Amino acid sequence: MEVSNGEEGMSMVVMGRYGVLYTKPRPKSAETSPRVIDMRSDTVTRPTEEMRVAMFEAEVGDDVFGEDPTVAELEKKAAELLGKEAGLFVASGTMGNLAAMMSHCWSRGEEVLAGDQSHVVLFEQGGAAQIGNFFLRTVRNLPDGTLDLEELRSKLQPEGKVAGDPHKTMTRLIVVENTHNMMGGRVIRPEYMDRLAELIRGLGIRIHVDGARLFNAATALGLPPAELVKHADSVTICLSKGLSAPAGSVLVGTAHFISRARRVRKSLGGGMRQVGVLAAPGIIALEKMSQRLEIDHNMAKFLGRGLVSMSDLGVDLDLEAVETNIVFFGLQRSDMTAEDFVARLEKEGVANGDRVIVKMLPARVASGEVKVRAVLNHHVTHQGVECALIRIREILANRGGRKRKQET
Amino acid sequence: MGAEQMNVIDLRSDTITHPTEAMRKAMSEAEVGDDVYGEDPSINLLEQRASEILGKEAGLLTASGTMSNLVAALTYCHRGDEIIMGDQAHMFWNESAGVSALAGAQVRLVPNDDQGKIDPADLSAAIRPRGNVHMPPTTLVCLENTHNRCSGAALTPQDTKAVADVAHEAGASVHMDGARIFNAAVALEVPPAELVKDVDDVSFCLSKALSCPVGSVLVGSEEFIGEARRWRKMIGGGMRQAGVLAAAGLVALETMIERLADDHANARRLAQGLADIEGLKVDPESIQTNIVIFEIEPSVGTAPEVLQALADAGVKVTPSRTQTLRMVTHRQVDSADVEEALSRVAGVVGKLREQNKA
Numbered sequence: 001m002e003v004s005n006g007e008e009g010m011s012m013v014v015m016g017r018y019g020v021l022y023t024k025p026r027p028k029s030a031e032t033s034p035r036v037i038d039m040r041s042d043t044v045t046r047p048t049e050e051m052r053v054a055m056f057e058a059e060v061g062d063d064v065f066g067e068d069p070t071v072a073e074l075e076k077k078a079a080e081l082l083g084k085e086a087g088l089f090v091a092s093g094t095m096g097n098l099a100a101m102m103s104h105c106w107s108r109g110e111e112v113l114a115g116d117q118s119h120v121v122l123f124e125q126g127g128a129a130q131i132g133n134f135f136l137r138t139v140r141n142l143p144d145g146t147l148d149l150e151e152l153r154s155k156l157q158p159e160g161k162v163a164g165d166p167h168k169t170m171t172r173l174i175v176v177e178n179t180h181n182m183m184g185g186r187v188i189r190p191e192y193m194d195r196l197a198e199l200i201r202g203l204g205i206r207i208h209v210d211g212a213r214l215f216n217a218a219t220a221l222g223l224p225p226a227e228l229v230k231h232a233d234s235v236t237i238c239l240s241k242g243l244s245a246p247a248g249s250v251l252v253g254t255a256h257f258i259s260r261a262r263r264v265r266k267s268l269g270g271g272m273r274q275v276g277v278l279a280a281p282g283i284i285a286l287e288k289m290s291q292r293l294e295i296d297h298n299m300a301k302f303l304g305r306g307l308v309s310m311s312d313l314g315v316d317l318d319l320e321a322v323e324t325n326i327v328f329f330g331l332q333r334s335d336m337t338a339e340d341f342v343a344r345l346e347k348e349g350v351a352n353g354d355r356v357i358v359k360m361l362p363a364r365v366a367s368g369e370v371k372v373r374a375v376l377n378h379h380v381t382h383q384g385v386e387c388a389l390i391r392i393r394e395i396l397a398n399r400g401g402r403k404r405k406q407e408t
Numbered sequence: 409m410g411a412e413q414m415n416v417i418d419l420r421s422d423t424i425t426h427p428t429e430a431m432r433k434a435m436s437e438a439e440v441g442d443d444v445y446g447e448d449p450s451i452n453l454l455e456q457r458a459s460e461i462l463g464k465e466a467g468l469l470t471a472s473g474t475m476s477n478l479v480a481a482l483t484y485c486h487r488g489d490e491i492i493m494g495d496q497a498h499m500f501w502n503e504s505a506g507v508s509a510l511a512g513a514q515v516r517l518v519p520n521d522d523q524g525k526i527d528p529a530d531l532s533a534a535i536r537p538r539g540n541v542h543m544p545p546t547t548l549v550c551l552e553n554t555h556n557r558c559s560g561a562a563l564t565p566q567d568t569k570a571v572a573d574v575a576h577e578a579g580a581s582v583h584m585d586g587a588r589i590f591n592a593a594v595a596l597e598v599p600p601a602e603l604v605k606d607v608d609d610v611s612f613c614l615s616k617a618l619s620c621p622v623g624s625v626l627v628g629s630e631e632f633i634g635e636a637r638r639w640r641k642m643i644g645g646g647m648r649q650a651g652v653l654a655a656a657g658l659v660a661l662e663t664m665i666e667r668l669a670d671d672h673a674n675a676r677r678l679a680q681g682l683a684d685i686e687g688l689k690v691d692p693e694s695i696q697t698n699i700v701i702f703e704i705e706p707s708v709g710t711a712p713e714v715l716q717a718l719a720d721a722g723v724k725v726t727p728s729r730t731q732t733l734r735m736v737t738h739r740q741v742d743s744a745d746v747e748e749a750l751s752r753v754a755g756v757v758g759k760l761r762e763q764n765k766a
Contacts, residue, residue: 044442056436062424091471095644125642131510246649267504268643269475273423274621
């Protein structure tokens with residue numbers, strides 16, 4: 001692949017295997033439109049230039065016939081990285097989790113235990129019940145993102161114990177989310193997984209890790225991702241979040257499990273053809289973009305420190321709880337709800353002389369309080385966070401009336 | 409001919425088609441956004457363009473034809489409803505019973521004739537009344553155009569209307585599995601919108617002869633698509649910057665439809681050639697689009713035996729009904745390949761007949 005000086009008006013010309021590819025010129029209008037600092041999620045990440053070139057050049061085949069070499073390579077790499085036998089590319093994390101749960105709960109009458117604040121419970125539309133036809137029972141998520149082990153122990157209904165009791169479902173699977181989104185991007189540590197594995201030893205119960213943001217956890221702990229999931233029978237990782245691929249996730253597990261999941265995936269409509277075009281950027285996501293996540297974590301802490309300095313303006317944040325790329329903060333204001341704040345923030349403002357629009361999302365947490373969530377990603381730079389903090393302060397300081405909730 | 413010199417002629421399916429250079433360029437340059445937030449401009453444009461071409465209000469990009477069909481079932485049907493479709497339907501044969509296993513609907517079959525048509529009288533007799541506690545109500549009727557297992561036969565607007573009217577009269581909706589709808593439009597020389605004007609929604613594949621790498625588009629009313637979007641997310645079809653896939657789709661809709669006529673000509677030539685081979689049976693006049701299903705006489709062997717022998721000779725086909733095999737033409741097979749394929753098939757079949765006589 002050659003890179004040469006561009007023709008006038010273009011930023012780069014790349015000569016690839018399939019012909020000439022012109023990358024997009026920098027739009028002249030950039031100076032005249034406001035800069036968007038989008039912290040709604042890490043799913044908003046757009047593919048990098050390298051990923052775009054990879055898509056252009058990807059070797060492809062019909063993956064339903066098992067003939068796409070690029071997706072086969074991605075699946076193998078993901079499995080190896082996570083210490084599992086085989087992998088399966090899926091359209092989304094939701095599909096990965098659903099296919100995993102359906103593949104584990106293969107017999108009628110089985111149930112899954114998951115955290116009451118977990119993504120599979122809150123944000124997957126109850127697919128477990130609607131589509132998978134199995135029961136999803138919740139266990140309290142503790143503030144650190146783990147499942148309350150004592151409560152979990154009390155709720156276990158292993159087949160060996162309840163098979164003779166036709167009142168009871170049989171616990172087949174426990175889902176652990178790492179990092180835990182709603183608890184604040186919290187990292188689940190290997191020591192916890194050891195205790196969980198010990199608790200269920202010999203009971204015929206398996207573990208699935210919803211590792212949508214597993215690489216954030218691995219980065220925060222400075223450990224190889226395989227270490228975090230060594231007790232897991234299966235894992236879903238998202239390529240389209242902080243890793244920034246355009247779409248997709250990978251499910252990994254034993255070869256037998258994956259062959260079953262492949263069948264489930266097909267029935268869900270997830271059997272795609274020349275999907276190497278998505279797998280090629282996925283490989284870059286897995287190998288390269290997984291190495292830069294510490295930047296997002298540092299940006300999150302930078303944002304967090306700035307927010308903590310506004311506690312006199314009603315910002316409520318425990319900086320210790322910011323472990324990865326997600327920041328949840330509360331607003332103790334009688335004059336403004338979190339939704340108001342987010343709406344105000346999204347209006348165009350000025351920071352450091354630049355026109356900016358800052359985006360975050362309101363989120364109802366376990367207590368019922370609606371907080372504000374910011375998710376750092378590769379589009380949000382140090383300067384972006386600076387501008388965001390300026391805008392936040394401006395909004396919180398300029399609103400008239402009482403600054404803190406009146407205490408009686 | 410040695411194995412190294414032999415090029416493989418792949419007639420297994422039009423799904424094997426690779427994206428064109430123009431598609432690759434479009435994909436890598438695509439403007440994208442998060443489609444779950446409705447912010448991917450390439451997807452929005454594709455969905456709009458697709459719905460315009462098919463004369464419907466709105467569209468939805470999905471990962472596959474199977475997903476589009478499943479989403480349609482999830483949108484129209486409640487658990488315990490009945491869906492009526494032809495007994496040769498892809499949705500019945502090759503979609504892992506998803507509409508039943510996942511959407512909770514029972515499937516009732518009515519006969520497809522050789523041309524993929526459903527007799528409106530058969531449909532009428534099969535429709536269940538509502539309000540009877542014993543019976544699952546018929547909420548959906550599914551048509552397929554072109555018809556895969558019926559050798560790619562195309563349904564005319566009149567065929568479609570006759571069946572759709574019966575369905576609508578009974579309060580059922582009509583979904584068309586139009587995986588290869590553009591093949592039908594080209595073969596019949598009818599605008600695609602004309603073919604689907606009497607159905608409530610239609611799905612078509614980008615990844616088949618249109619040659620995109622991935623995907624399907626479901627088009628229907630605003631209300632239908634709004635709900636369909638929800639069920640698509642539930643089954644895991646909510647992709648993010650999938651504008652990279654939509655960009656290829658936009659290229660396909662502009663540049664890959666007219667050329668389908670070449671695939672049809674190749675399929676017709678294949679059928680003519682196969683008809684001339686002793687031991688094989690096919691009616692070339694019945695071949696309207698890019699699929700040729702031909703019968704194997706017992707003197708040649710079983711279909712699996714013949715499939716293997718053909719594969720060994722560098723001609724790849726797929727199984728179909730008992731004692732038949734299927735060939736599908738597409739842009740990666742040209743007229744020279746067709747002649748070569750026929751020559752090899754004649755050789756293989758001749759040899760098998762010889763062996764069986766002995």
